[in-house]
Amino acid sequence: MTPPSVPTATPTQPDLRTRAEEILRTLAGEGARLREDQWTAVHALVAERRRALVVQRTGWGKSAVYFLATALLREQGAGPTVIVSPLLALMRNQIDAATRAGIVAVTVNSANLDDWERTYAEIDAGEVDVLLVSPERLNNPDFRDRVLPRLTASAGMLVVDEAHCISDWGHDFRPDYRRLRGLIADLPEGIPVLATTATANDRVVTDVSEQLGLRSADDRSAAAPRSGQPLVLRGSLDRSSLRLAVVTIKSPAERLAWLASRLDELPGAGIVYTLTVQAAEEVAEFLRSRGFAVRAYTGKTDAEERLDAEGDLLANRVKALVATSALGMGFDKPDLGFVVHLGAPSSPVAYYQQIGRAGRALERAEVVLLPGQEDREIWAYFASLAFPPEPLVRQTLAALSESPLSTAALETRVDLSRTRLEMLLKVLDSDGAAKRVKGGWIGTGAEWVYDRERHQRVAEARKAEQQAMLDFLATTECRLVFLRRQLDDLDPTPCGRCDVCTGSVWTSEVAAEATAAAAERLQKPGVEIAPRKMWPSGMKELDVPASGKLKATELAEPGRAVGRLSDIGWGMRLRELLAGPDQPVPADLLDAVVRVLAGWDWAQRPVGVVGIGSRTRPGMLDHLARRIAEIGRLPLLGALSPIGERPGTHENSAQRLAAVWSALGPAPDLSGIDGPVLLVDDLVDSGWTMTVAARAVRAAGAPAVLPLVLAQAG
CATH class of the missing domain: 3.40.50.300 (P-loop containing nucleotide triphosphate hydrolases)
Incomplete structure (x- = not known):
């Protein structure tokens, strides 16, 4: 140049x-x-x-x-x-x-x-x-x-x-x-x-x-x-067009029904924000079933589809995009008529950034927040992705050398999720302790200091922001004054437009028919579980003899779960169950399992049931496998029992696979089985326990394995 x-x-x-x-x-x-x-x-x-x-x-x-x-x-x-x-x-x-x-x-x-x-x-x-x-x-x-x-x-x-x-x-x-x-x-x-x-x-x-x-x-x-x-x-952060309001509704079904009942009352086209990808997809699907032109927009939406969805909103071809925070910075629609949040963001600052999309060129834009009981759990999950503790940082630095290592190869040496490891490497790169080169990452040998005090202060600031968001929901002062103060704009002048200033509030009442329709949608069980098809890279480093693609004779078929832990429907119920004591599976969840089985379009009906034993919930898993066998009139063929000590908690695929590789006993003898077997567990998280168990069941003689679990993480 x-x-x-x-x-x-x-x-x-x-x-x-x-x-x-x-x-x-x-x-x-x-x-x-x-x-x-x-x-x-x-x-x-x-x-x-x-x-x-x-x-x-x-x-x-x-x-x-x-x-x-x-x-x-x-x-x-x-x-x-x-x-x-x-x-x-x-x-x-x-x-x-x-x-x-x-x-x-x-x-x-x-x-x-x-x-x-x-x-x-x-x-x-x-x-x-x-x-x-x-x-x-x-x-x-x-x-x-x-x-x-x-x-x-x-x-x-x-x-x-x-x-x-x-x-x-x-x-x-x-x-x-x-x-x-x-x-x-x-x-x-x-x-x-x-x-x-x-x-x-x-x-x-x-x-x-x-x-x-x-x-x-x-x-x-x-x-x-x-x-x-x-x-x-x-400058001032006041927005003269925004009408802020909070509507407190207890159940997810009622919140979803409220949105479907009020969407036509909201001006123009707008954005409905959710806290998770799954929620965005669920809400968009329900609203479409109620006759609304809406599209989902999340971090999993591919680039071309995102551009197409943005174009639909800009041209008012849709009533709303149902979006995660992936639709935020930089989206410019001056006549955006409303922003609704199904679930509260964890920070007033992030909330202000998102509602700032609305009403730039309008005299009035509606901003409505419907908080959920599950919000704090979602905040806690995202907080868990914070900067790693010093021992893991030092372990990462020790793993780096003059020879490039890919992120996948580093996962066999450092127990961090892909997201957290990539974030750490970028910080180390910007600080001069690591460098990204063709082929991966190298260490520079430069001295690096872990700023423990700063990380602690950031964590404390995040907690304070979460509390401030809870205070915002309950405040009796002008909502815009409250938000401005969080951004250190200390203008005390009330906006005169929010629900607190005007005393004019959105009703929380919802028609019974709308609530019933939302509940039916949210309580519809059945989530497909995609089987693992590739072993993580570098497993020889962890003494696991697995590499490349799983063989066709090792693979499980696509499985089913009642729901995801992050679902706005079954999520809370499943989280409560799995966090509680070891107990028989409650009747409502057994009924959901039956409905999942009834709607499963398998190529061949299963001929038996095999359980995966549990160290933490053995009674629940035994009860679940037995009841599925009884309800389906199938033989209970046995179980893979846990052996050794309980594997620790691990973050990435390589470490998780290594932890479970030898953690299950042998599968029951299935020679002579002439059809698929249901392989039953309570939870699929990374998928490696199910993958290792399915491989063992296939090796024991089952021609096919159909995973069936209560919950899928994520």
Whole structure:
């Protein structure tokens, strides 16, 4: 990439503002005018080449600041702007907005691999004004080593969008953002840097400022900027269109029925947020059965389907997207009429970020929260994915050497789930203790200090945020004042619009027919269990003789569970049962098992039942296997009894398989069996106990195995 030409002299302030207003009108329409604080930010970036952090509510116009600054800097001969942006949806919106302003914007991401070389050539030729990259791209070895140095040397401005992601105090921490510290440190003198976010309290603002080098640790003030000093702009978080309300309804069926009964009353098109993928899919399916045009949108939705669903919502072809937090940052629909939460997010800050999607260009938008009894359990699960304790970090560092190891290979050496291990490796990489290279990860040998106090403070902050969310549900003060205070906006002025201010509340009453329909849907048992087909990599390291694909003679057939522990229907009932004492399976769950069996479209009816013994619930498992055999009029062929000590709790597939490989006794003799057998257990979590048991049952003579369990984790 050729260095940019030397910038021409900066126009005088009146001329610069006039030109900025002209560009703004091409971006936002003839009636658009710069706000004073937008102009303050643009002037600091363009005329003074300063660093700035802009914390402003969703819809304020943060993207206008960096596109205007880009256009003005490019007119002065500066190089292209590099925007680090966290989501493909956000990148698409940003490219559309840039195009309207006559700015040539391109992106390099995992969805356009075939375009990369052409994009790099266009950047080299000076034909690109804006390059959007994901934070994950910064750690791609090829991009980091081949492209990033040239961009750093020639960039006209760096923009860090959704900058709260760099802070582990933030509600959406992403370790890849940590690499930005090094990127900013390598920028030539005088290159402006802009960080933006809509959701950051004082703690996050300070952390982001320090990590990005926007200001020194002893410069906390956001006073009027002096020339050469970083600029921190924070505005009011009030949203005059939002009507906040909380509706407390006890049961999941009643909450779902309430939504189906009220959805037509909500204005326009909107978003229904759930806390889990399964809940989003269940709710969307039920609403469709009630005649509503809705689609599910989760982290498991593939990229093309996500784009299609976003298009449907933008064009009002659907009433709502039923979404997890995967639909959040960067989704821009100014006329979004409502946001409903089925389940409370674990943080008021995260909640504010999500409701900020609504009502940007409307006089009124409805925001309704329906908390659930299961919310705290879901919060606890996500909290369990926090930064690992020091012994596991040290174990990971010890496993790394000069020879690259894949993440899968590291799993045989470190007992961390794939998600937590990848997060840890990215943090170690950004801290210089590890490095991602082609073929995996290596250690650098650099000294690394475990900041135990910080991790403890973050954990305590998370607990405080959860308590604050519970307090929000019960508050008797203005709900928007409460939320603003959580983001350190201390304006005490009541909004005058929420249910507390107006005394006008949504009724919690639900028609009996709607509740019955929701209950029928939620209580419909039956979840398919996909069998494991591949052994984890590197099992020889753990003395387990298994590799590659499972043989056809070892495989189980697709199985069935009554429900998932995370289901909004059966989930709570199953969690209570499995957390309780060893006891016979209750009648309602036995009835559910019978309904699962009745609806199972197996190729051949099973000819017998085999149980999997349990150390913790032997009575329950024995009762379940016997009753299934009695109800199905099938012989009870025996059980695989647990042997040795109880395997410890393990996080990843390799460690879990190693723990259960020799933990079950031999299968009963099944020679002469001429059909499939039901293999019965209480819970499928990772699936490796069932896989090892099914392999043993197949080896004992069963031609096929049909797994049947009460619950599936996840």
